[in-house]
């Protein structure tokens with residue numbers, strides 16, 4: 001026990017055991033890989049397996065060239081660090097994984113020197129995409145929270161007198177002898193109803209999700225049937241589902257609402273022979289709302305329309321921002337709030353001639 005105690009700045013601290021070290025490495029959010037001096041992999045932690053989509057069992061003992069036959073990055077970077085004898089840092093490196101996915105990483109490679117010889121090579125990797133995403137997301141969330149509060153406050157103020165206006169118009173209608181004037185009271189009643197529906201849409205997102213097991217593909221099939229029913233023109237949907245995605249614990253009604261808003265937008269954006277692609281995948285190690293998720297579902301709603309008009313692109317997720325003459329500008333902001341209340345996020349991206357609205361939804365939902 002005495003040996004296990006070290007003096008440090010006059011404080012006595014316990015020297016961590018090797019189990020503690022192992023536990024720390026396994027729970028690090030940073031991917032850590034250790035190669036021996038002949039470049040055979042000795043160990044990879046959980047974050048490494050997740051980030052690089054490999055299993056420790058399959059790859060241990062393999063060299064970087066065997067693990068990633070399509071990418072010479074690790075081999076070259078390790079050679080560089082061995083040559084310099086110090087830590088080599090590469091930022092924003094595009095890494096092509098064996099499952100054809102591309103990720104951006106920040107990478108640090110350090111030779112572990114024992115008796116002036118590099119005995120092992122330590123590789124640390126951080127998902128750079130995740131950090132960019134966290135920064136953008138934090139800015140977006142702050143502004144959106146403020147916008148949501150002021151819009152909802154205003155909505156409550158408008159909602160209350162509406163009941164009075166509608167009731168008075170009904171009373172007036174009963175008293176009217178001149179039937180021609182009925183047209184005007186009907187306009188008051190109809191417009192009050194329209195305004196009330198609009199206000200109700202603004203206020204719906206304040207309800208807490210009622211979660212139960214649900215299947216994302218069943219939701220997609222349902223939403224596609226609703227959208228087909230409300231459009232008289234034929235719609236071309238392409239489905240690219242990952243059938244291995246398990247059920248998740250989420251509020252089905254709210255997820256339907258969010259997906260419906262995005263698919264309706266896509267329908268409005270495409271022309272007669274346009275296509276909407278619905279793609280589902282599992283992604284690993286993604287940080288959303290400051291929380292690192294081991295697994296998330298990514299649902300991409302992809303259309304080949306012109307994309308969000310540049311003049312509203314930065315504010316498209318805020319309430320009342322619209323690029324359509326008949327739009328109310330609520331669809332995206334409601335969808336974003338519903339997905340965020342599930343710990344997720346919606347991203348917009350234009351890739352080539354395609355518009356991507358991607359719903360990122362954690363698979364392990366927290367209960368808060």
Ligand SMILES: Nc1ncnc2c1ncn2[C@@H]1O[C@H](COP(=O)(O)OP(=O)(O)OP(=O)(O)O)[C@@H](O)[C@H]1O
Nearest residue numbers: 265266269307308322323324327328329330331332
């Ligand atoms: N898939 C898309 N392609 C092109 N532009 C889009 C797409 N999705 C949204 N937009 C643009 O973003 C704007 C905001 O969308 P949002 O759904 O919030 O409101 P809206 O569609 O105008 O009205 P509504 O409240 O009826 O949904 C749209 O008006 C449109 O200009």
Ligand SMILES: [Mg+2]
Nearest residue numbers: 261265331332
């Ligand atoms: Mg819309």
